[in-house]
Amino acid sequence: MSARAIATNSVNLGQGFPDVDGPPVIAAAAAAAVMTGKGNQYPPATGIPELRSAVTRHQRRFYGLGYDPDTEVLITAGATEAIAASLLALLEPGDEVIAFEPYYDSYVAGIAMAGATRVPLTLSPPEFRPDLAKLESLITSKTRLLLLNSPHNPTGMVLTRAETEAIAKTAIDHDLLVITDEAYEHLTFSAAHVPFATIDGMRGRVISIGSAGKTFSFTGWKVGWATATPELIGAVRTTKQFLTYVSSGPFQYAVAQALDLPDSYYTDMAADLRAKRDLMAAGLGEIGFEVYEPDGTYFITTDITPLGERDGMDFCLNLPDRAGVVAIPSAVFYDDNPQAGRTQVRFAFCKRPEVLKEALSRLSVLAR
Numbered sequence: 001m002s003a004r005a006i007a008t009n010s011v012n013l014g015q016g017f018p019d020v021d022g023p024p025v026i027a028a029a030a031a032a033a034v035m036t037g038k039g040n041q042y043p044p045a046t047g048i049p050e051l052r053s054a055v056t057r058h059q060r061r062f063y064g065l066g067y068d069p070d071t072e073v074l075i076t077a078g079a080t081e082a083i084a085a086s087l088l089a090l091l092e093p094g095d096e097v098i099a100f101e102p103y104y105d106s107y108v109a110g111i112a113m114a115g116a117t118r119v120p121l122t123l124s125p126p127e128f129r130p131d132l133a134k135l136e137s138l139i140t141s142k143t144r145l146l147l148l149n150s151p152h153n154p155t156g157m158v159l160t161r162a163e164t165e166a167i168a169k170t171a172i173d174h175d176l177l178v179i180t181d182e183a184y185e186h187l188t189f190s191a192a193h194v195p196f197a198t199i200d201g202m203r204g205r206v207i208s209i210g211s212a213g214k215t216f217s218f219t220g221w222k223v224g225w226a227t228a229t230p231e232l233i234g235a236v237r238t239t240k241q242f243l244t245y246v247s248s249g250p251f252q253y254a255v256a257q258a259l260d261l262p263d264s265y266y267t268d269m270a271a272d273l274r275a276k277r278d279l280m281a282a283g284l285g286e287i288g289f290e291v292y293e294p295d296g297t298y299f300i301t302t303d304i305t306p307l308g309e310r311d312g313m314d315f316c317l318n319l320p321d322r323a324g325v326v327a328i329p330s331a332v333f334y335d336d337n338p339q340a341g342r343t344q345v346r347f348a349f350c351k352r353p354e355v356l357k358e359a360l361s362r363l364s365v366l367a368r
Helices: 002-008 024-035 049-063 078-090 105-113 132-138 161-173 212-216 230-240 249-258 263-287 312-323 353-366
Strands: 073-076 096-101 117-122 143-149 177-181 206-211 224-227 290-292 299-303 344-348
Touching: 002 312, 024 249, 049 073, 049 206, 049 224, 049 249, 073 078, 073 230, 078 105, 078 143, 078 177, 078 206, 078 212, 078 224, 078 230, 096 105, 105 117, 105 143, 117 132, 132 161, 143 161, 161 177, 206 212, 206 230, 212 224, 212 249, 224 230, 263 290, 263 299, 263 353, 312 344, 312 353
Parallel strands: 096 117, 096 143, 143 177, 177 206
Antiparallel strands: 073 224, 206 224, 290 299, 299 344
């Protein structure tokens, strides 16, 4: 769809990347690392000590979690590699993995590569909240782990503390491992992110995954991390060694500096995205979309039925020609229940306000 945006000179609200880089001081730190020879050769397999220590400070600062930077932190090629390496490390053929559907696309591939079986817990509009009774019913003797994403891409759902505690109890009761994709942890608007690792009894069974790309708007740097017990991190590290081995050397020094930015950076970023969310939600609603307002991430899910449309895939394929805007059909995130997302369309709002306004102006041709 990004290629389609270029070919049609459309406003690209499809792929989730900001159109403005992150803090200049952090970009300068990356440039300085390159010019002074920091990270230009292979960094340590677990990540540079400065970044591992910065990750531990971040986890303690925001969540009160204590990790050993030498044995409980692993730096990865973005959150995507951390997810893949964790799945490959912890799963055996025949294991079952319960995950929220719609899925971030790498989940499907990672589970398949591990030879495991995907079991969907499908989220439904308008709030896309998990059915906890349904979760309990999905667990079998083959269930190995829960793969959870909150704040959730693509729906923007953020688990409440009560939901997090209930899911944690289920994991403990059934002795399940948990992988939590927390890439959007700082991109929340009305509900604070609650890491599973903060829940009593979970510290030893959860791998928490973070993303510098999402937090600092440098998605091309591909710097992520995983935090967990030494046993779990050791398993993931062994797998990662044969994926990328190492990556993003100079950028690791910059991200180490970024993680120590003041609280104002994090609150201002969330406030900026909230204003953009509100702009898009109001504008799409006026045009005629049914809007499911997200509590987090930088994506907004809509339903096109009120516009007289019935198929999100056809709608998105034709939208560049009809309105000069690119969006993503949510059906591509529903691998097990595609009909559940057939009329849903996702827009990314991590763009400059003037770009969002231009997109809304173009989309107004759809108004009935």
